[in-house]
Amino acid sequence: MMIAIQELTQDQRRIIREAAGAPRSLPIRITDGCDSPHEAGEGFRWVTASGKPVYRPNAYRRAGGRAYYRPSTRCVEVGVEWLEQNI
Numbered sequence: 001m002m003i004a005i006q007e008l009t010q011d012q013r014r015i016i017r018e019a020a021g022a023p024r025s026l027p028i029r030i031t032d033g034c035d036s037p038h039e040a041g042e043g044f045r046w047v048t049a050s051g052k053p054v055y056r057p058n059a060y061r062r063a064g065g066r067a068y069y070r071p072s073t074r075c076v077e078v079g080v081e082w083l084e085q086n087i
Helices: 010-020 057-062 080-086
Strands: 028-031 038-040 045-047 068-070 075-079
Touching: 010 028, 010 075, 028 080, 075 080
Parallel strands: 028 075
Antiparallel strands: 038 075, 045 068
8 A cells, every 4th residue: 555645634744743853844755665754854055066065155155156055855754664554
């Protein structure tokens, strides 16, 4: 039995996020396996064209550089087998 994210109720999504200790705003990604809920991914950041981090993008821009924004990839990952057993 395969579970899609659209099939989860709001209460089930709340339980998954609470089990992971994650905030309510993070999306849920269902993976293969029996992994319990956990946070995965990285937060947002500014980088140079070569990938080095930029800690103060406005100052970097004033010095003549160009900083690139990389959006957050944080999410809650949970295994489909864990969902079938616990929810």
